[in-house]
Amino acid sequence: MKRLDRIALWLVPLLGALLVTSILIRAAGRSPAEIYRLLIIGTWGNAYGIGQVLFKATPLLFTGLSVALAQRAGLFNVGAEGQITVGAFAAGLCGAYLPAGTPALLAVPACLVCAALGGALVGVVPGWMKARRGAHEVITTIMLNFVVRAAMVGLGALVFERESVHTKPIIAGARLARLSGFVAPLRGSAANLGLVVALVVVGATVWWVERTRVGFHLRAVGAQPKVARAAGLDPARITILAFVLAGAIAGLGGANFVLGYKYYYEDGFSGGVGFVGIAVAVLGGLHPVKLIAAALLFGTLAQGALAVNAVCPKEIIDVLQAVLIIAAAVTTAAQLRAGRTSS
Amino acid sequence: MILLVAFVAALVRISVPYALAALGGTMSEKSGVVQIALEGMLLVGAFSAVVSADATGSATLGIVGGALAGGLLALVYALVVLWLSTDQIVTGVAINLLADGLTRYLLKVRYDSASNSPRVEALSIHPLVHGGELVEALTHPLVLGTIGLCFLVAFILKRTVFGLRLRAVGEHPDAARTLGVDPRRVRLFALVIGGLLAGAGGAYLAAEQRQFVSGMSAGRGYIALAAMIFGRWRVWPAVAACLLFGAAEALQIRMQTQGGLLPGWAVQMLPYVLTLVVLGVAGKGKRRGHGGGNAPAALGKSL
Numbered sequence: 001m002k003r004l005d006r007i008a009l010w011l012v013p014l015l016g017a018l019l020v021t022s023i024l025i026r027a028a029g030r031s032p033a034e035i036y037r038l039l040i041i042g043t044w045g046n047a048y049g050i051g052q053v054l055f056k057a058t059p060l061l062f063t064g065l066s067v068a069l070a071q072r073a074g075l076f077n078v079g080a081e082g083q084i085t086v087g088a089f090a091a092g093l094c095g096a097y098l099p100a101g102t103p104a105l106l107a108v109p110a111c112l113v114c115a116a117l118g119g120a121l122v123g124v125v126p127g128w129m130k131a132r133r134g135a136h137e138v139i140t141t142i143m144l145n146f147v148v149r150a151a152m153v154g155l156g157a158l159v160f161e162r163e164s165v166h167t168k169p170i171i172a173g174a175r176l177a178r179l180s181g182f183v184a185p186l187r188g189s190a191a192n193l194g195l196v197v198a199l200v201v202v203g204a205t206v207w208w209v210e211r212t213r214v215g216f217h218l219r220a221v222g223a224q225p226k227v228a229r230a231a232g233l234d235p236a237r238i239t240i241l242a243f244v245l246a247g248a249i250a251g252l253g254g255a256n257f258v259l260g261y262k263y264y265y266e267d268g269f270s271g272g273v274g275f276v277g278i279a280v281a282v283l284g285g286l287h288p289v290k291l292i293a294a295a296l297l298f299g300t301l302a303q304g305a306l307a308v309n310a311v312c313p314k315e316i317i318d319v320l321q322a323v324l325i326i327a328a329a330v331t332t333a334a335q336l337r338a339g340r341t342s343s
Numbered sequence: 344m345i346l347l348v349a350f351v352a353a354l355v356r357i358s359v360p361y362a363l364a365a366l367g368g369t370m371s372e373k374s375g376v377v378q379i380a381l382e383g384m385l386l387v388g389a390f391s392a393v394v395s396a397d398a399t400g401s402a403t404l405g406i407v408g409g410a411l412a413g414g415l416l417a418l419v420y421a422l423v424v425l426w427l428s429t430d431q432i433v434t435g436v437a438i439n440l441l442a443d444g445l446t447r448y449l450l451k452v453r454y455d456s457a458s459n460s461p462r463v464e465a466l467s468i469h470p471l472v473h474g475g476e477l478v479e480a481l482t483h484p485l486v487l488g489t490i491g492l493c494f495l496v497a498f499i500l501k502r503t504v505f506g507l508r509l510r511a512v513g514e515h516p517d518a519a520r521t522l523g524v525d526p527r528r529v530r531l532f533a534l535v536i537g538g539l540l541a542g543a544g545g546a547y548l549a550a551e552q553r554q555f556v557s558g559m560s561a562g563r564g565y566i567a568l569a570a571m572i573f574g575r576w577r578v579w580p581a582v583a584a585c586l587l588f589g590a591a592e593a594l595q596i597r598m599q600t601q602g603g604l605l606p607g608w609a610v611q612m613l614p615y616v617l618t619l620v621v622l623g624v625a626g627k628g629k630r631r632g633h634g635g636g637n638a639p640a641a642l643g644k645s646l
């Protein structure tokens with residue numbers, strides 16, 4: 001495909017998404033240009049805004065990577081929302097009940113391991129059900145999101161602090177430092193070392209999938225399950241493995257909020273990052289640069305929503321996000337078709 | 344006895360939106376298109392019902408407006424999925440996000456509120472026969488309408504040419520095409536009819552409270568999806584599943600007032616756990632689609 005075509009395939013739907021939202025902004029009697037200006041200024045216009053974008057992009061890196069990894073194994077993970085929730089909860093509990101003096105070198109890894117295990121626990125269910133019972137993972141993951149949501153209500157009643165919807169604060173040693181400690185201008189923003197963890201996990205995962213033997217098996221099962229089986233691979237085992245890893249990665253995303261921002265698990269913290277992660281995966285795939293760009297794009301929108309709220313209901317950005325996801329899906333489908341006809 | 348009557352009345356009322364959305368889902372998925380956007384259709388249906396009734400002063404037009412909004416959202420979904428061949432799951436998730444954002448946005452724009460619209464008395468719908476709680480629940484025009492629609496959808500799918508074509512394109516679109524049936528057109532109709540049904544379900548939700556509350560679908564679209572799978576894509580078993588889930592909910596409301604057996608969160612979890620169990624014991628379905636067993640063979644495949 002020509003380079004120009006490829007750019008057009010991205011630009012046309014993006015402009016389409018902006019057009020649809022512009023109409024809605026106009027309908028409310030506001031100026032679209034003004035809204036978009038505020039959106040840019042409130043995010044990339046100052047250091048604090050950039051820090052906040054990084055903070056909002058961090059969980060999206062995890063959930064996006066989780067969905068993208070499952071995708072390479074031919075699986076659709078709609079369950080990142082439930083996985084990150086349990087991951088965050090596990091990290092919060094671990095951090096809260098460690099002995100108060102535990103050094104960071106022990107406490108942080110312990111919490112991260114708990115987050116990953118929590119997510120993996122949710123991930124193994126659809127993996128097993130797909131591999132052993134043939135149940136479609138889209139439905140099982142959707143159902144599990146709701147099971148998790150209800151379970152958190154039940155568990156919350158047991159462990160939440162009195163009169164609140166959050167757990168006991170984590171110990172000081174389990175906290176992830178704010179990035180403003182290293183880059184002073186980011187002061188006040190919630191961006192934290194969770195971003196560094198995210199980048200490491202993205203790098204490691206992409207390397208594992210693209211460069212190792214088991215990673216190759218995973219790709220083989222995703223691309224051609226029958227051929228993979230004929231070649232002696234066990235697609236069922238790969239399916240379970242892929243879902244455990246996808247769950248663990250999404251679960252780690254809970255660290256950003258719990259260990260890096262609020263220092264406790266709070267009901268409803270995720271704000272739908274599991275679902276936006278699907279969009280990040282659609283745009284970014286398992287390509288590190290594209291994945292980071294996609295997470296930054298949706299992080300910008302999430303932060304930008306707050307910036308425009310004074311002038312126009314911030315929900316307009318949710319609409320923009322949704323239209324953008326559809327536009328991205330259209331683009332991907334068109335590219336797929338173009339690839340098919342040209343080869 | 345009085346308790347039982349009140350329970351059945353509550354069960355009927357609770358099950359209506361489930362049943363309408365599950366009918367919409369069955370209609371759509373039987374034609375071979377995954378429909379996880381029922382939640383969004385309920386939501387826009389509820390919002391549009393309130394605005395339509397508010398603007399026209401008519402409850403009937405309110406319900407019609409709700410159904411049309413669901414149909415319109417389904418039309419958008421259908422055009423994108425069928426003509427632009429996008430991924431059905433991604434698009435469905437996006438449609439749900441769109442419905443959520445759009446209704447919240449319009450709620451602020453029109454009613455200047457982040458939580459709910461004012462009460463719209465025009466959306467009051469009265470039972471045909473006044474009497475006991477159960478009589479009133481059963482003679483509620485929308486309940487009667489829903490029962491009628493269950494029969495109608497079952498009849499359309501089983502006994503009409505359109506229903507036969509719908510099932511054919513859901514099982515084997517290429518075979519249907521060789522017989523001169525255009526799978527895209529059939530799927531378009533199936534999806535839009537499904538959207539109208541789900542939209543009507545949303546309108547019922549709004550009519551019960553005579554107002555729109557942001558996010559008021561509260562997962563009902565997914566419960567309907569679960570009911571449809573639980574019923575293995577057949578109309579009556581799906582409706583039965585809706586009644587089962589509705590009964591659990593009605594029981595929970597009963598027990599909350601009396602302090603009872605299961606905590607609320609356990610009841611909320613029930614439909615999803617049951618569906619997982621059904622999918623788990625359904626065994627190794629070799630066919631594509633949501634699970635094993637009875638799923639339409641071409642479910643989720645682009646044309």
